[in-house]
Amino acid sequence: MQKQEHLTKNQQIVLDFIEKSSEPLKAYSILFSVKKQGIKAPLQVYRALDKLVEIGKIHKIESRNAFVACKNSNCQVSKATAFSICESCEDVTEVSNLKLSKYLSNFADKSGMKYNKYNLEFFGLCKNCKK
Amino acid sequence: MQKQEHLTKNQQIVLDFIEKSSEPLKAYSILFSVKKQGIKAPLQVYRALDKLVEIGKIHKIESRNAFVACKNSNCQVSKATAFSICESCEDVTEVSNLKLSKYLSNFADKSGMKYNKYNLEFFGLCKNCKK
DNA sequence: TTATTAATGTTATATTATTACATAATGTTA
DNA sequence: TAACATTATGTAATAATATAACATTAATAA
Ligand SMILES: [Zn+2]
Ligand SMILES: [Zn+2]
Ligand SMILES: [Zn+2]
Ligand SMILES: [Zn+2]
Numbered sequence: 001m002q003k004q005e006h007l008t009k010n011q012q013i014v015l016d017f018i019e020k021s022s023e024p025l026k027a028y029s030i031l032f033s034v035k036k037q038g039i040k041a042p043l044q045v046y047r048a049l050d051k052l053v054e055i056g057k058i059h060k061i062e063s064r065n066a067f068v069a070c071k072n073s074n075c076q077v078s079k080a081t082a083f084s085i086c087e088s089c090e091d092v093t094e095v096s097n098l099k100l101s102k103y104l105s106n107f108a109d110k111s112g113m114k115y116n117k118y119n120l121e122f123f124g125l126c127k128n129c130k131k
Numbered sequence: 132m133q134k135q136e137h138l139t140k141n142q143q144i145v146l147d148f149i150e151k152s153s154e155p156l157k158a159y160s161i162l163f164s165v166k167k168q169g170i171k172a173p174l175q176v177y178r179a180l181d182k183l184v185e186i187g188k189i190h191k192i193e194s195r196n197a198f199v200a201c202k203n204s205n206c207q208v209s210k211a212t213a214f215s216i217c218e219s220c221e222d223v224t225e226v227s228n229l230k231l232s233k234y235l236s237n238f239a240d241k242s243g244m245k246y247n248k249y250n251l252e253f254f255g256l257c258k259n260c261k262k
Numbered sequence: 263t264t265a266t267t268a269a270t271g272t273t274a275t276a277t278t279a280t281t282a283c284a285t286a287a288t289g290t291t292a
Numbered sequence: 293t294a295a296c297a298t299t300a301t302g303t304a305a306t307a308a309t310a311t312a313a314c315a316t317t318a319a320t321a322a
Contacts, residue, residue, distance in 0.1 A: 008287095008300065027278070041303065046279065051300090062193040063250065065278065065309095084244050097240050107253070109228050113215050115255040119194065122238070123248035130245070139269060139318095159308065172272065177310065182269090196278095196309065 007057075013037050014048040015069070018058055024066030024092050053078050061085070061092055063121050072096045079117040080105055086126035095122065138188075144168050145179040146200070149189055155197030155223050184209050192216070192223055194252050203227045210248040211236055217257035226253065 007015060013034050018025055031045045039045060049067060052058040056078045058067050063085070070078075071094045082095035082104075104118050138146060144165050149156055162176045170176060180198060183189040187209045189198050194216070201209075202225045213226035213235075235249050 010301075042279070043281095043303085044301075047300075062252075084240070084242060084246065086244070087248075093242060093244075095240055095242075100238065100240075103234060104251075104253075107231065109215070109226055109231075111215060111224060111226075112258050113217070113224075113253075113255050114261070115215065115253040117218075117254035118251065119254075120235075120249060120251045121193070122235075122244075122246040123250075124244050124246040127243050141270075157308085158310080173310070174272085174312095175270075178269075 007052075008048075010039060010044055011048045011051055013039060014045060015052055015057055018052075018067055019069040021069075023090070024061050024064055024068045026064075026066050030067075059083070059094070061121065062119060064090070064092070066092075068092055068094065070094065081118070082120040082122070084122045084124065084126075086129055087123050088125055088129035091126050091128075095120075139179075141170060141175055142179045142182055144170060145176060146183055146188055149183075149198055150200040152200075154221070155192050155195055155199045157195075157197050161198075190214070190225070192252065193250060195221070195223070197223075199223055199225065201225065212249070213251040213253070215253040215255065215257075217260055218254050219256055219260035222257050222259075226251075 014030060017030055017034055027042065027045050027049060030049075031039065031042055034045070049058070049060075053060055053067075056070055058069050059078050059081050060067055061083060068083075080101050082097070082100060084093050084095055085091070100120075104120065105115075107115065107118075145161060148161055148165055158173065158176050158180060161180075162170065162173055165176070180189070180191075184191055184198075187201055189200050190209050190212050191198055192214060199214075211232050213228070213231060215224050215226055216222070231251075235251065236246075238246065238249075
């Protein structure tokens with residue numbers, strides 16, 4: 001039950017741009033950059049972003065209101081995501097750790113709530129910025 | 132090395148209001164509600180929120196741009212936070228689980244990055260909404 | 263006291279995201 | 293195919309969230 005094979009034109013334009021970037025991108029900076037490709041309004045970008053998040057091609061870094069391409073081939077849907085964020089240079093990396101994802105996916109606490117999704121953001125200083 | 136003992140007037144007004152609420156509150160809804168107490172501008176609310184987050188009295192739910200009072204007496208600073216969020220009724224509960232917090236605080240991956248902070252948000256359906 | 267830091271008040275503005283509505287493209291079923 | 297439903301688009305307007313800039317006052321420290 002794949003979610004969607006074919007991306008529409010706008011979705012592809014936005015995805016291409018995000019995939020080329022080495023850093024998280026904000027919606028309006030994407031908008032500015034894809035104007036030459038015919039995308040004119042915020043809503044066109046937000047709609048593409050929503051869909052790309054839904055199918056797991058990109059993830060939203062909630063604490064930064066920014067978007068990154070999924071670097072983890074396993075993420076077919078954005079339902080179990082973890083990132084490490086450098087508070088100095090704002091570099092963001094998707095954490096891909098099987099033990100962690102298993103631990104969190106199976107996590108259950110006293111609330112009796114069954115979780116079907118999580119997002120985890122780690123903060124610290126990256127190798128470069130630690131020096 | 133306590134961070135701050137004494138809250139200023141604005142900080143106290145905002146904190147009181149958040150503590151009374153059973154649900155996460157957004158900055159502008161706080162602003163609207165504390166106008167009768169002399170707080171007039173967004174920045175006054177945002178400054179109070181910033182400080183309250185910094186000293187761990189409240190936490191920001193990043194995926195919702197909303198704020199909740201800390202329910203975990205251990206949180207002196209907002210550096211290791213976890214929440215469960217009902218995607219139906221938007222109820223938010225602070226997860227207080229020693230094993231989880233130890234696991235995440237000690238987490239290290241191949242990136243070699245040392246984390247000094249994290250925020251985790253679980254999503255699902257709460258007991259009520261599951262019925 | 264003097265200097266320094268932290269908080270405040272106020273206005274304006276920047277940034278992020280959605281509503282509303284009309285239209286077009288695509289997929290499904292008969 | 294025709295009829296219908298679903299999904300995506302285009303466009304304009306506006307809502308919601310957050311910060312910059314600057315003047316002033318209060319609290320702390322030397
Ligand atoms: Zn991913
Ligand atoms: Zn860094
Ligand atoms: Zn707490
Ligand atoms: Zn619920």
